[in-house]
Amino acid sequence: xxxGLFAFGVFFAAIFTNNILLTNxxxxxxxxxxxxxxxxxxxLGMAVVFVMTCTSVINWLLYHYILVPYDIVYLRFIxxxxxxxxxxxxxxxxxxxxxxxxxxxxxxxxxxxxxxxAILGASLFMVxxxxxxxxxxxxxxGSGIGWAIAIIAMAGIRTKLNMRSKVPFGLTGAGITxxxxxxxxxAFMGFAGMITIT
Amino acid sequence: MLSxxxxxxxxxxxxxTFLAVLMVIxxxxxxxxxxxxxxxxxxxxMTVEGGKPLLSTLMGEKLFIPSACGGRGxxxxxxxxxxxxxxxxxxTELPWITEEEKKENIRLSCQIKVKxxxxxxxxxxLFNVKEYRTRVERLRDLTYDIKEVTLKLIDPPEIKIRAxxxxxxxTPEYELSSESVYRAYSCSSVPSRKDTVELExxxxxxxxxxxxxxxxxxxxxxxxxxxPYGEFYLRDTDAEIVFIxxxxxxxxIKSILLDMAEKGIDRKAxxxxxxxxxxxxxxxxxMRELEKRLPRFSFVPALSAPTEEDKWTGESGLITEVxxxxxxxxxxxxxxxxxxxxxxxxxxGVLTKKGLPEQLIFYDKFA
Numbered sequence: 001x002x003x004g005l006f007a008f009g010v011f012f013a014a015i016f017t018n019n020i021l022l023t024n025x026x027x028x029x030x031x032x033x034x035x036x037x038x039x040x041x042x043x044l045g046m047a048v049v050f051v052m053t054c055t056s057v058i059n060w061l062l063y064h065y066i067l068v069p070y071d072i073v074y075l076r077f078i079x080x081x082x083x084x085x086x087x088x089x090x091x092x093x094x095x096x097x098x099x100x101x102x103x104x105x106x107x108x109x110x111x112x113x114x115x116x117x118a119i120l121g122a123s124l125f126m127v128x129x130x131x132x133x134x135x136x137x138x139x140x141x142g143s144g145i146g147w148a149i150a151i152i153a154m155a156g157i158r159t160k161l162n163m164r165s166k167v168p169f170g171l172t173g174a175g176i177t178x179x180x181x182x183x184x185x186x187a188f189m190g191f192a193g194m195i196t197i198t
Numbered sequence: 199m200l201s202x203x204x205x206x207x208x209x210x211x212x213x214x215t216f217l218a219v220l221m222v223i224x225x226x227x228x229x230x231x232x233x234x235x236x237x238x239x240x241x242x243x244m245t246v247e248g249g250k251p252l253l254s255t256l257m258g259e260k261l262f263i264p265s266a267c268g269g270r271g272x273x274x275x276x277x278x279x280x281x282x283x284x285x286x287x288x289x290t291e292l293p294w295i296t297e298e299e300k301k302e303n304i305r306l307s308c309q310i311k312v313k314x315x316x317x318x319x320x321x322x323x324l325f326n327v328k329e330y331r332t333r334v335e336r337l338r339d340l341t342y343d344i345k346e347v348t349l350k351l352i353d354p355p356e357i358k359i360r361a362x363x364x365x366x367x368x369t370p371e372y373e374l375s376s377e378s379v380y381r382a383y384s385c386s387s388v389p390s391r392k393d394t395v396e397l398e399x400x401x402x403x404x405x406x407x408x409x410x411x412x413x414x415x416x417x418x419x420x421x422x423x424x425x426p427y428g429e430f431y432l433r434d435t436d437a438e439i440v441f442i443x444x445x446x447x448x449x450x451i452k453s454i455l456l457d458m459a460e461k462g463i464d465r466k467a468x469x470x471x472x473x474x475x476x477x478x479x480x481x482x483x484x485m486r487e488l489e490k491r492l493p494r495f496s497f498v499p500a501l502s503a504p505t506e507e508d509k510w511t512g513e514s515g516l517i518t519e520v521x522x523x524x525x526x527x528x529x530x531x532x533x534x535x536x537x538x539x540x541x542x543x544x545x546x547g548v549l550t551k552k553g554l555p556e557q558l559i560f561y562d563k564f565a
Contacts, residue, residue: 100285
């Protein structure tokens with residue numbers, strides 16, 4: 001398989017069969033907290049796509065051009081997390097400048113991306129699986145899009161749920177959301193035969 | 199071995215420095231909103247540097263919106279009406295804003311940032327709030343954790359306070375805080391002494407402002423305050439009064455009582471003061487003195503956990519139990535409360551249970 005084709009495969013696998021949220025269950029806290037409304041979920045989803053794509057690229061370069069040559073791979077956790085934190089700050093500044101509405105809607109949740117484990121997870125999986133630059137980029141973007149699709153789908157379901165379902169009292173809120181996430185994960189597993197990545 | 203350590207340290211420092219420089223550049227470009235204009239009450243205009251919260255921006259222009267928490271979004275006092283469009287409410291504002299206030303676009307000024315030209319409306323009297331330079335005249339220990347601070351005004355030399363109002367104390371930059379912060383304290387002095395402001399301050403463990411006052415501030419130091427603020431003052435009626443306070447909540451009540459004594463306001467009044475042990479009681483002699491000056495006033499201190507050594511013969515029990523015992527059902531009194539949120543909520547509960555309507559309950563919550 002050529003490299004381009006492999007990267008293409010990784011991209012789709014990251015969105016569907018190996019969805020970082022629904023198969024690895026990473027990034028759950030903001031997934032549960034911000035999936036109440038479609039508009040906010042879409043905003044946070046897009047922020048995650050942007051941050052994940054950019055941080056995967058930067059972290060790939062950092063890993064292969066600094067950490068590996070100087071033999072300080074063991075510092076990858078702290079190095080990756082600093083890059084992510086700085087990037088989220090940047091995104092926050094930009095969003096605040098560009099759109100009052102988006103800033104108001106995301107508000108206090110935006111700094112949550114810093115501690116969103118899905119973003120660190122994507123960077124770590126990428127180097128563990130020894131992706132090339134192109135595949136790493138595809139994986140980062142794919143994982144971000146996969147996370148965004150999952151949270152947007154969940155927001156859609158929760159909006160409908162609020163309108164017409166009688167959820168048993170003991171299951172309201174996080175309870176029913178986790179049950180739905182489980183069923184969504186089963187549905188995504190249906191794609192598993194199509195592509196697999198390691 | 200040493201070189202691998204060095205490489206690791208240099209690499210991490212390099213990375214951190216690079217990102218820090220990036221952040222500084224972003225702050226100066228993307229985060230730089232230039233100069234913006236704020237129009238107040240359609241007449242006053244001021245040009246300010248954009249990008250900071252409205253509350254601190256106005257404070258920089260010597261216009262003081264009341265705030266007890268110093269801009270952390272935890273007191274809900276600093277509301278202003280924003281006339282121009284400033285976008286949706288942010289999540290941190292919503293707990294303090296009612297549905298009616300939403301229709302008027304009343305915003306929490308510490309949570310909204312000044313990013314473009316703004317038009318706001320504030321009560322006229324806030325223009326009377328001023329900043330005062332003062333000198334610490336006296337520091338006196340009232341209990342092991344409450345200090346009386348007497349401030350002598352330098353410039354302007356006189357302040358006009360209503361008994362019960364509060365001021366904001368500016369803590370300068372010092373070892374424990376890299377920026378100056380504001381905290382609100384009620385005045386305990388009698389308003390007729392226009393050149394002096396007296397505060398009663400309880401040490402908050404690790405509190406930025408109280409640690410400064412207790413451990414760093416000395417007699418003769420210069421400090422800055424601003425004010426006065428607050429709606430906590432004696433209403434002009436003939437109704438019987440119930441005062442309820444605990445700890446440093448003594449301050450505004452003492453001011454009101456002194457003011458009553460001076461003006462000869464003769465109303466039936468009972469002052470319930472809650473403390474744990476005699477160690478937490480203070481100014482009892484002053485209160486007994488006031489009982490002589492105000493014939494229908496009585497001071498009822500209550501200890502919640504008196505020890506053997508206290509040899510306490512007065513009221514004991516939680517302040518709510520003492521209230522429950524003394525208050526008559528359906529008695530139309532005015533209640534003035536000052537103390538911790540827990541004490542106030544519990545006391546308001548007892549008062550409403552006794553049939554006192556909420557309009558007759560006035561309080562100052564220390565958040």
